[in-house]
Amino acid sequence: MTKSKFIVVLAGNANVGKSVIFNHLTGLHQHIGNWPGKTVGKAEGTLHFRGYTIDIIDLPGIYSLSTFSIEELISREYIAVETPDLVINVVDASVLERNLFFTLQLMELEAPMVIALNQVDMAEKKGIEINYKKLEKTLGVPVIPTVAIRGTGVYELLQRCVETIEKGGEKPSRMKYGEEIEKRIKGLSEIVKKVHYPYPARWTAIKLLEKDEQVEREIREVKPEIVSAAEKFAEEIEEIHGHSCSTVITSERYEIAGYIAREVQHVVPPIKPPMRERLHALTTHRILGYLIMAVLLLSIFYSIFTFGDYTSGLLSDLFYCLEPIFESIFGAGIAGELIWGGIMGGIIAGVAIALPYIIPFYLVLYFLEDSGYLSRIAFLLDNVMHMIGLHGKAFIPVMLSFGCNVPGCLGCRIMETERERLLTAFVVTLVPCAATTVIILGLVGTFVGVQWALALYIIDLVIIFLLGRLAFKALPGEPTALMMEMHDYRVPHLQTVLRQTLFRLMEFIKMAFPLIIVGSLLIKLAEVMDLLNPIASALSPMTVTWLGLPAITGIALIFGVLRKELTLIMLATLFGTTNFAQVPNFGPVQMIVFTLVTMLYIPCIATIAALVREFGWKKALFITVFEIVFAILIGGIAFRLLMLA
Amino acid sequence: MELRLTDLRDGESGIITSIKMGHGRGHREHRGAGRRWGFRKRLEDMGLTPGTRVTVVKSAPFRGPLEVYVRGSRLAIGRRMAERIFVEVKK
Numbered sequence: 187m188t189k190s191k192f193i194v195v196l197a198g199n200a201n202v203g204k205s206v207i208f209n210h211l212t213g214l215h216q217h218i219g220n221w222p223g224k225t226v227g228k229a230e231g232t233l234h235f236r237g238y239t240i241d242i243i244d245l246p247g248i249y250s251l252s253t254f255s256i257e258e259l260i261s262r263e264y265i266a267v268e269t270p271d272l273v274i275n276v277v278d279a280s281v282l283e284r285n286l287f288f289t290l291q292l293m294e295l296e297a298p299m300v301i302a303l304n305q306v307d308m309a310e311k312k313g314i315e316i317n318y319k320k321l322e323k324t325l326g327v328p329v330i331p332t333v334a335i336r337g338t339g340v341y342e343l344l345q346r347c348v349e350t351i352e353k354g355g356e357k358p359s360r361m362k363y364g365e366e367i368e369k370r371i372k373g374l375s376e377i378v379k380k381v382h383y384p385y386p387a388r389w390t391a392i393k394l395l396e397k398d399e400q401v402e403r404e405i406r407e408v409k410p411e412i413v414s415a416a417e418k419f420a421e422e423i424e425e426i427h428g429h430s431c432s433t434v435i436t437s438e439r440y441e442i443a444g445y446i447a448r449e450v451q452h453v454v455p456p457i458k459p460p461m462r463e464r465l466h467a468l469t470t471h472r473i474l475g476y477l478i479m480a481v482l483l484l485s486i487f488y489s490i491f492t493f494g495d496y497t498s499g500l501l502s503d504l505f506y507c508l509e510p511i512f513e514s515i516f517g518a519g520i521a522g523e524l525i526w527g528g529i530m531g532g533i534i535a536g537v538a539i540a541l542p543y544i545i546p547f548y549l550v551l552y553f554l555e556d557s558g559y560l561s562r563i564a565f566l567l568d569n570v571m572h573m574i575g576l577h578g579k580a581f582i583p584v585m586l587s588f589g590c591n592v593p594g595c596l597g598c599r600i601m602e603t604e605r606e607r608l609l610t611a612f613v614v615t616l617v618p619c620a621a622t623t624v625i626i627l628g629l630v631g632t633f634v635g636v637q638w639a640l641a642l643y644i645i646d647l648v649i650i651f652l653l654g655r656l657a658f659k660a661l662p663g664e665p666t667a668l669m670m671e672m673h674d675y676r677v678p679h680l681q682t683v684l685r686q687t688l689f690r691l692m693e694f695i696k697m698a699f700p701l702i703i704v705g706s707l708l709i710k711l712a713e714v715m716d717l718l719n720p721i722a723s724a725l726s727p728m729t730v731t732w733l734g735l736p737a738i739t740g741i742a743l744i745f746g747v748l749r750k751e752l753t754l755i756m757l758a759t760l761f762g763t764t765n766f767a768q769v770p771n772f773g774p775v776q777m778i779v780f781t782l783v784t785m786l787y788i789p790c791i792a793t794i795a796a797l798v799r800e801f802g803w804k805k806a807l808f809i810t811v812f813e814i815v816f817a818i819l820i821g822g823i824a825f826r827l828l829m830l831a
Numbered sequence: 832m833e834l835r836l837t838d839l840r841d842g843e844s845g846i847i848t849s850i851k852m853g854h855g856r857g858h859r860e861h862r863g864a865g866r867r868w869g870f871r872k873r874l875e876d877m878g879l880t881p882g883t884r885v886t887v888v889k890s891a892p893f894r895g896p897l898e899v900y901v902r903g904s905r906l907a908i909g910r911r912m913a914e915r916i917f918v919e920v921k922k
Contacts, residue, residue: 249876249877281903283878284902287876429881432872432875433850433871433875436872436876437881440878440880444902470898565891565898566891568896569893569894569895578896578909666870667870667910669870669907670907671907672898672905
């Protein structure tokens, strides 16, 4: 080996500690982005070891290498086509059988690999002891026991990785299926070998027998006879076993995994059910589970809002102390206005308004995720989410959205299919975020009454429910169902949680800040050029005639595009008072209508940016336009109804 | 006796006989990756293959998802999907 630069990928099931190992290996030299053209996160990092430069790529956590999800496709394509120098397969020692099922598939890709047998401490607590030397011999792959959260074994892992690469990266052993299947795999690989295809011939043959859509399509383009031969073989296997060929192969693979697991592990289950089992039973209990969840979520929301509100105020004050400094540098003229009100205004909006809510939200989210509680929430709320055509997992992005719609949109990635991602994103943009809550409470709650503020919140939830159902019916495709592993509870790894928060935050800043600043600058420009009043009059058919609001509110609504709470701030500026009760023509009815429209009318500019990034311009534009039209429609109807009352 | 997984009471277990998918031939297939085998494949990949013992630990109230124990791990399966899993139970 003369190369000094290697590429190593981390692969494994979800929640096996892959990202913890990734963090240990790469430290802060990480780069978080997306896979080209895909809405799947990609984490990359670099490390230097014994004179080598090693690029480490963290593949998404998956259970199989079929075509079920984009994540699975990306992973197998990367391993086969980009041919990394080594694959580190992270395996959860406490759920060996399921993990080995994935290991066997990785081995079929014939990439050189090393196994990190992780969470051996958890396994021990469950009374599982693993003879890793025996596992190593059976698989023909180096196995290193690790406890990633404590850093145990990570150095040895790295050493073995480099040694394996230096030795020239041997291919792992070949696992054998039943004779009748093996015979056909061999026959098929012989003809597959004759065509040029990036995947190993044996793997391709197995996938053809499994009727893998992508492989079938690609091979058919080169040589359709191979696919017909595979179909014939598959039928023969189906006849022998009485199940579809893909079922037979999956079954056998699991049988092998199960056999190996039983051979290498010794299980003595603890007599007393351990704490985490009792915690699991409690938190998924049909009554107590919901109670615990309600108390936990409400206290989380309450603390985040209290913290956010306080910090936000503090930061705003701090920033406005800078105003005189800016004025002294740039003057009070148009340039000064643009720089302070435009550019700085945007930055202040981002830092002082968004971050105090987003940071704690991300922290709590990753904390809950890492501990395993999020999957319990998904379990408990699955049928609630089904009412709007989604399943339990969708609760997570929806929950995030109550803080800010942007992480909510980004959080839609946890949904499996493109359709679910889009549906969830649509629902997410209708959720009242922290800023919307500020308006509901600050305007309606203060000047009309708390019961009306609550009513608005409930109306919003009803609208989400109805529109969600409608979108669910309108979007083509099959509804999907919940299907997830609920891994054991564990103490979250603080460093990983902090890093995930940090990197997601950077992502948010990079994406949202430029837009917020440009938007802020544009609106300031319109103000400086005296365009606001003409715009307000142009909007008056909508604002005055249809919604029954003072014309001036049109300006506030435009500012709301930037960030929703600006509508309130602008109202105060435009009316020249914060005591809205004194404003003529702006009674309780107008306040309610105004809040209702603000609540629904547009995802703010940062959310639109998130939508564009995740779903492209067309879909983002559609959602935005739909919500504006819908909000105005509802606002007008509400105005007429309230006038009647 | 062959039952649907959803017919099992909490704590009962059975051996998977088959997973029946789709609403017959006329059903519109989903576009995009892998829908053709779709969820049967997904269930099998998660370890719910014919011949496997599966235990229903409990189900969430109001026809919620099932918590099952299979191959040494714990899964949550939406009810509509669980209804399609058939198991053999000794009675």
